[in-house]
Amino acid sequence: MDNLTEAVARIRAGDAAAFQQVVDATSARLVRLAARMLGNVVDAEDVVQEAYVKAYRSLTTGEFDGRANVSTWLYRIVTNQAIDAMRGRARRPKPTDTADESTSDLASAEEKMALAELSDWMSELPPDQRAALVLKAVEGMTSPEIAEVLQCSEGAVEQRLVRARAALRKRSEGQ
Numbered sequence: 338m339d340n341l342t343e344a345v346a347r348i349r350a351g352d353a354a355a356f357q358q359v360v361d362a363t364s365a366r367l368v369r370l371a372a373r374m375l376g377n378v379v380d381a382e383d384v385v386q387e388a389y390v391k392a393y394r395s396l397t398t399g400e401f402d403g404r405a406n407v408s409t410w411l412y413r414i415v416t417n418q419a420i421d422a423m424r425g426r427a428r429r430p431k432p433t434d435t436a437d438e439s440t441s442d443l444a445s446a447e448e449k450m451a452l453a454e455l456s457d458w459m460s461e462l463p464p465d466q467r468a469a470l471v472l473k474a475v476e477g478m479t480s481p482e483i484a485e486v487l488q489c490s491e492g493a494v495e496q497r498l499v500r501a502r503a504a505l506r507k508r509s510e511g512q
Contacts, residue, residue, distance in 0.1 A: 341407040348396045349403075356393055363408065366476070367415045373471040374419040374464075375426075376456040384422050388414040405485070412486045416472070420464040458508050466501035469494055 341362055347355035364385065371381035371388075391414055395401040401410065459467055465487065472478045472486060483494045 345396060345401070345403070345407050348393075349399070349401075353397070356389075356396070359392070359407070359411075360389060363411055367411060370412065370471060370476055371415055371419045373459075373475045374416070374467055375422060376460055380422060381419075384418045385415055388418045391418075409482065409485050412472070412476075412478075413488065416468050416486055420468060423464045423467070458505055461508070462501050462504055466497045466504070469497035470501040473498060 341359060344355045344358040344362075348359070367385045367388065368378065368381050371384040372378045375381050375384065388411070392401075392411060405413075459470075462470065468487060469483055472483045473480075478486070480491045480494045480498075484491045487494065
């Protein structure tokens with residue numbers, strides 16, 4: 338039994354303090370995932386915070402039955418929260434200042450511009466395609482793992498990846 342599984346067992350048994358162990362073990366990866374999907378760290382941290390609230394509630398109420406891998410289950414919650422945030426953002430007007438605070442440490446202006454451009458391109462993808470692409474390219478997940486996180490078939494994952502890559506390729510050729 339790994340540390341996450343042990344922590345979850347303790348939480349389900351009533352040890353609320355064990356949730357900090359889950360947060361410590363997963364927060365960096367989950368914030369990175371959400372940031373790649375949303376395009377900035379501030380929104381990503383908000384999404385991960387909301388995801389942890391949902392996860393804790395599910396653990397303490399018995400909704401999480403332990404059949405899924407804990408990491409995969411958390412990825413699913415964060416991915417769904419990020420998709421919801423993207424859909425909510427699509428309904429609001431876009432801010433005119435698109436500078437991303439997370440890129441302030443980059444060495445050069447070219448790197449900042451390249452990351453901003455990539456973020457713009459990614460933001461144009463439908464949420465399900467962006468999620469699949471980030472889980473594959475950034476998180477290094479396999480198609481079966483992505484299918485579990487996104488709760489779809491492996492064929493649907495492959496289709497989303499093909500469409501996302503085609504859209505990005507078309508965009509890069511048009512530049």
